[in-house]
Amino acid sequence: MRSRRLKKDRNVDMARLGDMAKVLRSKNSGPFEITLDILFDHPGQYRRTIESGVLTRETIAALYHIPLEHVTVLVAFDTALGIKITYLRDVSSGTFGDRDVYGAQQHAPLMELEIS
Amino acid sequence: MQTCICAPCGILGYGFPEQSFQLALEAQPDAIVVDAGSTDAGPHKLGAGIAIVSRMALRQDLNRLMLGARKLHIPLIIGSAGGSGARKHTLWCMEVIEDICHEIGWFPHIEIIWADIDDREILAGLNEGRVEKMSPNVSDLTPETLARTNGVVAQMGAEPIIEALQTGAEIVLCGRAYDPAPFAALAMYRGHDPALGYHMGKILECGALCCEPGTTKDCMLGLLEDDGFTVWSPNPARKCTPVSVAAHTFYEKSHPYELPGPGMMLDLHDCSFVDAGDGKVRVTGSQIRYMPYTVKLEGARRIAFRTFVIAGIRDPLLIAKLDEVERGVEQSVRLSYGDIPPERYHIRFVHYGIDGVMGPLEPDRTVPHEVGLMFEVIADTQELADAVCASVRSTYLHYGYEGRKSTAGNLAFPFAPSDVSFGPVYEFSVYHLLSVDSPTRLFPMERLSWEKDAQPPAEERQER
Numbered sequence: 186m187r188s189r190r191l192k193k194d195r196n197v198d199m200a201r202l203g204d205m206a207k208v209l210r211s212k213n214s215g216p217f218e219i220t221l222d223i224l225f226d227h228p229g230q231y232r233r234t235i236e237s238g239v240l241t242r243e244t245i246a247a248l249y250h251i252p253l254e255h256v257t258v259l260v261a262f263d264t265a266l267g268i269k270i271t272y273l274r275d276v277s278s279g280t281f282g283d284r285d286v287y288g289a290q291q292h293a294p295l296m297e298l299e300i301s
Numbered sequence: 302m303q304t305c306i307c308a309p310c311g312i313l314g315y316g317f318p319e320q321s322f323q324l325a326l327e328a329q330p331d332a333i334v335v336d337a338g339s340t341d342a343g344p345h346k347l348g349a350g351i352a353i354v355s356r357m358a359l360r361q362d363l364n365r366l367m368l369g370a371r372k373l374h375i376p377l378i379i380g381s382a383g384g385s386g387a388r389k390h391t392l393w394c395m396e397v398i399e400d401i402c403h404e405i406g407w408f409p410h411i412e413i414i415w416a417d418i419d420d421r422e423i424l425a426g427l428n429e430g431r432v433e434k435m436s437p438n439v440s441d442l443t444p445e446t447l448a449r450t451n452g453v454v455a456q457m458g459a460e461p462i463i464e465a466l467q468t469g470a471e472i473v474l475c476g477r478a479y480d481p482a483p484f485a486a487l488a489m490y491r492g493h494d495p496a497l498g499y500h501m502g503k504i505l506e507c508g509a510l511c512c513e514p515g516t517t518k519d520c521m522l523g524l525l526e527d528d529g530f531t532v533w534s535p536n537p538a539r540k541c542t543p544v545s546v547a548a549h550t551f552y553e554k555s556h557p558y559e560l561p562g563p564g565m566m567l568d569l570h571d572c573s574f575v576d577a578g579d580g581k582v583r584v585t586g587s588q589i590r591y592m593p594y595t596v597k598l599e600g601a602r603r604i605a606f607r608t609f610v611i612a613g614i615r616d617p618l619l620i621a622k623l624d625e626v627e628r629g630v631e632q633s634v635r636l637s638y639g640d641i642p643p644e645r646y647h648i649r650f651v652h653y654g655i656d657g658v659m660g661p662l663e664p665d666r667t668v669p670h671e672v673g674l675m676f677e678v679i680a681d682t683q684e685l686a687d688a689v690c691a692s693v694r695s696t697y698l699h700y701g702y703e704g705r706k707s708t709a710g711n712l713a714f715p716f717a718p719s720d721v722s723f724g725p726v727y728e729f730s731v732y733h734l735l736s737v738d739s740p741t742r743l744f745p746m747e748r749l750s751w752e753k754d755a756q757p758p759a760e761e762r763q764e765r
Contacts, residue, residue: 208548214555216340216729217436222551226544249662257436262557264572265547269557273438275661279343280728281605281679284651286343290658294665 202239203296205230211292214271216278218257219288221245221295224267231266237300245270248294304491304525305330306484306501307369311508311517313337313379313394314354314362321520324535326369328522332487333370335362336480336506337394338381340599340729341553346385348451348601348727352393353384360397364405367398367472371407376466378473378483380506385599386477387454388417395474395749409471411749414461416454416476418598418743420447423735431736435597439732446602450730453600458563459495460740462486468748476744477599479562480506484523493525496589499567501530503560504549504584511549512539512580529585531577540580547574564594564740594740600731605647607723608690609677612697612712618704619711620672623652626702626711633700634692646680646689674712679726687722694719 203209208224223240225231234240242256251272258271276282285291307330310317314337342353352359370377383390395413402408424444426432432442440446447453454477463486465473475483481502488498501523504511509519512534519539524531533541550569551557558569572586614620627650635643653673656663676693680686698712737743 212553213341214553215435215732216344217438217732218555220551220553220555222548224544224548224551248664250664251662258556260557262547262551262570264570264574265551265557266544267548267551267557269551269554271555273436275438277344277438277729277732278340279345281607281647281726282649283343284658284660287341291662294659294663297664 199299199301201296202234202298202300205234205300209292209295211288211290213278213288217274218271219274219291220258221270221292222267223295224265226266228266234268234300235261239298239300240268240270244298245272248298302492302527304488304493306487306505306523306525307333308484308505308508308521308523309333309335309366310362310519311336311506311510312339312353312384314358315508315518316358316362317508317518317520318536319365321534321536322365322369325520325522326373328535329373330375330522331491332376332378333366334378334380334483334487334505335366336380336483338384338386338477338480340385342384344601344727344729347387347454347599348603349725350387350389350451352390356393356397359394360401363397364401367401367407368405370471371405371409376471376473376487378462378475378487380475380478380480380483382474382476385454386416386475387452388415388476391415391474391476398472398474408751410469411472411474412465412468412470413747413749414457414465414473414475414744415747416457416478416744418453418455418735420453422743423447423453423598426735433595433734435732435734440730442731442733446730447600450600450602453598453731455596455598455735455743456482456563457596457744458482458740459486459489459498461744461746463490464741465746466490468746479597481562488525494527495565496567496587497525497530499562499565499589500569500572500584500587501525501532503567504532504546507549507552509534509536509539510552511546512541513545514539515545529583531581531583533579533581537580541582543574543576543582546582546584547572561592563596564592566590566592593736594738595734595736596743598731598733598735599729601727602730603725604728605679605681605726606683606686607677607679607726608683608686609675609721609723610690610694610714610719611716612674612714612719614672614674614712615670616707616711617670618706619702620668622702623650623655623672626697626700629702630693630697630700633696634689637692638689641685646678646685648689648693649677651675683722683724687720690720
């Protein structure tokens with residue numbers, strides 16, 4: 186079967202965020218925002234992700250094709266070994282034009298991010 | 302001082318294992334508190350006055366909770382009755398409670414706290430500059446929007462619920478409430494630190510979701526003390542860990558550790574989460590910053606009626622030019638309805654397998670071998686939506702595009718008939734903060750009267 190993922194030359198030291206994170210999810214935070222949670226099991230992987238500098242508001246804006254100012258929150262919380270990103274919805278939950286009423290399937294592009 | 306709270310499940314009506322609940326009652330909790338609310342299912346529930354759970358599911362949960370509360374002589378507090386917490390939802394829940402009371406022969410002291418906000422209150426707020434949108438992508442609130450909105454509710458804080466507890470109520474049924482507020486109210490009523498009460502409420506309002514494995518459909522216990530609190534599930538299969546409980550503060554919130562609520566901001570940055578053994582986690586360091594008191598307003602309005610079709614496409618020649626074909630289909634349909642003002646209806650095509658879930662945000666544009674197609678027409682009447690959608694379907698089915706070989710038909714319908722006449726479509730038209738001078742004035746309390754065979758007043762019954 187043909188792989189749907191684009192084949193890239195991959196540095197062996199790189200890791201997919203989708204493999205490193207224990208929880209990688211999206212959900213509404215109210216009807217006008219979607220929030221992405223990246224949570225880790227191990228402090229090492231959490232630190233590595235933060236120190237890689239890959240996760241920035243600019244990265245998210247580019248990955249999701251949204252204006253930078255729509256990425257309203259990108260905060261790490263050491264105690265929870267987690268990173269939270271919140272962005273504004275184009276269309277509010279459950280009205281005409283929405284595609285994901287609960288916002289629960291908007292996280293997948295994050296899985297492909299390569300962490301050095 | 303210690304206060305133990307049992308949270309049976311994440312949403313009243315979601316159910317919970319009987320064994321977990323019995324174990325929870327054996328811990329001798331001081332109250333059973335359950336949240337029933339959510340805006341997650343979209344604006345339709347609030348706009349149309351529909352509940353999140355079925356009446357049967359609600360009755361089953363309530364019956365067990367009421368028997369438990371009666372047995373232990375402890376209060377039962379329900380937040381955001383019926384999901385959206387408007388009058389209609391609250392009455393619906395009240396009716397089930399009354400039915401159960403008659404059935405089990407228990408006529409407790411019940412206080413209802415209403416959360417419906419009169420338009421005049423909001424208009425006054427607008428005039429005085431006391432209304433602020435929750436985020437920049439919320440539409441402006443105008444008197445016209447308000448007039449078209451099907452009733453507005455506000456999320457109450459802990460204060461109105463504390464007043465209800467002070468009357469000695471055995472059941473407190475709240476309209477729309479900030480999800481942690483019913484828990485915080487019990488905590489504050491018993492003299493605990495509001496920061497700990499709100500934080501523990503934030504964890505318990507989702508049931509056992511903060512455990513591993515997590516679920517909203519199982520019980521949790523929380524034990525408040527002077528300098529912290531401990532949470533755990535009575536179900537031994539579910540363990541709390543410091544990371545699982547800390548991470549739960551992320552859930553459905555914009556910010557990981559700053560949680561704004563009515564009249565305050567909960568700051569969890571300096572919290573410590575410590576393993577207390579046996580799947581229990583002890584939390585200390587929750588802080589609260591008091592802010593000018595605001596309540597969150599929620600309202601929904603009907604914007605249109607919808608008809609939609611689901612179909613599959615397997616022909617690679619068509620998949621290669623979907624956008625072009627759909628532009629042609631829409632043009633042809635609009636031409637055939639030339640007498641109808643074009644703004645009276647909208648047509649939308651969604652392609653599962655390409656970008657159905659994420660739309661313009663989708664980074665992966667790989668062309669698949671088959672596409673799940675959904676198209677919908679929304680219009681200002683159901684009749685028009687039905688008519689236009691039927692034309693889109695027949696036009697699409699037979700549309701002759703450049704290079705087409707499958708001249709017998711373009712779409713594989715899984716159902717006959719193919720068109721689903723869906724009904725009204727809503728949107729959140731109000732999602733604003735209202736500054737208020739009192740945490741309780743907008744949330745009137747009403748004691749249920751058991752006189753006249755426990756029938757509510759006639760005017761209320763007519764609204765059901």
